[in-house]
Amino acid sequence: MARFEIFDSLASTQSIALQRLRAWDGEAGWILAREQTKGVGQHGRSWVGQKGNFMASRYDVMDIDVRRAPQLSFVTALAVYEMLRPFVPDTDDAMRIKWPNDILHKGRKLCGILVQTEAVEDEGRLGVVIGIGLNVRMAPILEGYPTVALREISDAAGKTDPEALLYKLNGHLDGVIDLWRRKPFSDIAKAWVKRAYGADRKVAVHVGDSRVTGRIMGLDDFGALCVQGEDGLTHTISGGEVSYGERFVTGD
Known part of the structure; x- marks a missing residue:
């Protein structure tokens, strides 16, 4: 209590x-x-x-x-x-x-x-x-x-x-x-x-001088954001600035 x-x-x-x-x-x-x-x-x-x-x-x-x-x-x-x-x-x-x-x-x-x-x-x-x-x-x-x-x-x-x-x-x-x-x-x-904002959108994550563009796939065991990049790899993002672009076409 x-x-x-x-x-x-x-x-x-x-x-x-x-x-x-x-x-x-x-x-x-x-x-x-x-x-x-x-x-x-x-x-x-x-x-x-x-x-x-x-x-x-x-x-x-x-x-x-x-x-x-x-x-x-x-x-x-x-x-x-x-x-x-x-x-x-x-x-x-x-x-x-x-x-x-x-x-x-x-x-x-x-x-x-x-x-x-x-x-x-x-x-x-x-x-x-x-x-x-x-x-x-x-x-x-x-x-x-x-x-x-x-x-x-x-x-x-x-x-x-x-x-x-x-x-x-x-x-x-x-x-x-x-x-x-x-x-x-x-x-x-x-x-x-x-319930995630941006799960239906293309996202870009800026970490220092690097930039990852893709879609949100989920969270890892420590709460880091998992983004499937346009390179086909899954990137684990623990910090940085996330921006949100256009929505994916249904079925994409």
Whole structure:
């Protein structure tokens, strides 16, 4: 059973969750802020959480190897996706998961996920903090990246209280984590591919001076993107910038 802490305003839910993790007392928990002033996104980018949006971080100590930690981004994305299903009309057509950690609605960012890890004393265990930012009432302005809020998709969904969403998400995340623990990651990867943004498009991945063009085939055991290149080879992409081109012709 997770512990829930709700704050009117915080600098960063991720920072408080890391503090709780470092003072671990054996119980996992959530930190939710109704307003966030100095949130942290991917690659250290700042993320200001406006009132009415969902900003939460879950902390836990898990029996996993650090190499498996990136899998949690995909586990969490699937949980958020399923939690949002009742709120988003035509979910399977309109909502997609973009590698490695964003959820999009018609190509616009709706949710971002950040997984951080901490070493703990127990061998074979790892401290994990999962941060989730979901645009509920208002979509932030991001340069070069269109965004959307739940309120723009569904007026009723936009009025949903973040605390209510937290309890819904906790149940979904517990369920997907349980599945992840019992099944091979390939099962999670298959579910992710069905919901992946760009799976029906030609993609180009830029890593340094190199460029791979092809189609998304899936994920490897560490969450890297597998792209079948135009050279017929499968390339494993663990970083870099992914761009998306035209859709493949049906049957291609």
